[in-house]
Amino acid sequence: xxxxxxxxxxxxxxxxxxxxxxxxxxxxxxxxxxxxxxxxxxxxxxxxxxxxxxxxxxxxxxxxxxxxxxxxxxxxxxxxxxxxxxxxxxxxxxxxxxxxxxxxxxxxxxxxxxxxxxxxxxxxxxxxxxxxxxxxxxxxxxxxxxxxxxxxxxxxxxxxxxxxxxxxxxxxxxxxxxxxxxxxxxxxxxxxxxxxxxxxxxxxxxxxxxxxxxxxxxxxxxxxxxxxxxxxxxxxxxxxxxxxxxxxxxxxxxxxxxxxxxxxxxxxxxxxxxxxxxxxxxxxx
Ligand code: GUN
Numbered sequence: 001x002x003x004x005x006x007x008x009x010x011x012x013x014x015x016x017x018x019x020x021x022x023x024x025x026x027x028x029x030x031x032x033x034x035x036x037x038x039x040x041x042x043x044x045x046x047x048x049x050x051x052x053x054x055x056x057x058x059x060x061x062x063x064x065x066x067x068x069x070x071x072x073x074x075x076x077x078x079x080x081x082x083x084x085x086x087x088x089x090x091x092x093x094x095x096x097x098x099x100x101x102x103x104x105x106x107x108x109x110x111x112x113x114x115x116x117x118x119x120x121x122x123x124x125x126x127x128x129x130x131x132x133x134x135x136x137x138x139x140x141x142x143x144x145x146x147x148x149x150x151x152x153x154x155x156x157x158x159x160x161x162x163x164x165x166x167x168x169x170x171x172x173x174x175x176x177x178x179x180x181x182x183x184x185x186x187x188x189x190x191x192x193x194x195x196x197x198x199x200x201x202x203x204x205x206x207x208x209x210x211x212x213x214x215x216x217x218x219x220x221x222x223x224x225x226x227x228x229x230x231x232x233x234x235x236x237x238x239x240x241x242x243x244x245x246x247x248x249x250x251x252x253x254x255x256x257x258x259x260x261x262x263x264x265x266x267x268x269x270x271x272x273x274x275x276x277x278x279x280x281x282x283x284x285x
Contacts, residue, residue: 002226002252003152010151011144011264015060018271022061025275025284033278034063035093035119035270036085040078040104041071046097053095056267062274065091071101078104079112086114092281093119093274116280119273122169130173133180136280137273142174144265145206145227146181152254154204154225156181162202164188164195164215164242170208170229178204195219207242217247226252229262 022033035057039050050066057064067081085091094117100106110118115125121137129135138146149156161183165171175185188198190209199205199219207215208229220226230242241258249255256262279285 002249002255004249005148005152005227005254005256005261007144007148007256007261007264010147011268014147014265014268015056015271018268018275019060022275025279025282026061029282029284031278031282032063032090033061033092033274034065034090035095035274036065036067036088036091038067038069038078038081038085038094038096040069040073040097041101043099046099050097052267053270056271057274060271060275062271063090073104075104075108078109082109082112086112086117091117092278093117093270095120095270117277119270119277121173121273127168127173130176133176136276138177138269139169139173140266140269140273141170141208141229141262142177143269143272145174145229145262146177147265147269148227148256148262149204149225152225154254156183156204159183159203160201161185161204161206162188162198163206163208164199165206165208165210165229167208174206174208178206209242211242212240213244214242215248216244217249217251220248220251222251223253224251226255227262228256228258231258231263 037050037053039046054064085094094113096109110122113123115123118126121139126137161178163171163175166187166189175187178185186198188195196219199215200221202224204225206227212232226248228241228243232240234240239259
């Protein structure tokens with residue numbers, strides 16, 4: 001029976017450390033730290049995420065500035081707002097909640113955010129830095145997963161690491177971070193021929209595909225660390241991950257639950273990136 005990795009507890013600990021450091025930076029240098037959160041339209045899931053991000057800012061002692069824009073805003077108006085935020089000294093981080101309405105060019109919007117304020121680490125400059133291991137910001141979900149793996153005490157070096165999913169936001173950067181820690185990394189995806197065979201070799205298995213219960217207990221190596229990034233809504237209204245938790249927990253040594261595993265870490269790492277952005281701006285070590 002696996003140990004359950006408590007993402008809420010790890011996230012609370014990270015936020016507590018950030019709050020302490022924020023207070024000390026404020027006292028020592030007299031600076032305030034601010035995150036601008038841009039939301040376009042009225043997608044209910046995006047509204048919940050944005051509210052949670054604002055709440056986390058309050059918890060750690062940052063100012064948050066919300067820009068709630070109508071779904072009919074033009075590309076030009078949105079780019080003008082980002083340009084203004086790029087130049088605003090009270091804004092250390094800029095987050096544009098995705099997805100954007102279809103008429104807006106998401107890529108162009110991400111590219112318009114100053115890399116120094118790109119606390120999502122989605123800008124190509126930051127993505128490139130991750131590739132060569134010289135980064136200021138890590139994308140929030142993979143960074144949070146690295147914290148969760150660290151919390152288990154399991155070393156990554158030399159381990160077979162399998163990442164299921166190749167998205168730009170999770171799968172690809174996740175693979176790089178595991179590689180930087182000297183894991184032997186395999187990336188699986190929808191065209192992988194024998195997913196179960198790859199998964200069974202994993203000492204550390206990260207699943208991020210958005211397919212409910214894709215990975216089952218028989219696909220898991222005895223004693224593996226299993227990280228489930230999935231957040232799927234079933235027909236009965238319940239949330240479930242990409243891993244079949246009940247069968248997987250019988251094989252894994254550590255496993256994340258859904259909800260309460262990876263999810264809470266993402267916002268904690270967003271706070272960490274915002275603090276980092278402020279420290280870099282003010283030349284604080
Ligand atoms: N929408 C869903 N997840 C995210 C995220 O991590 N960042 C942004 N900006 N939008 C999202």
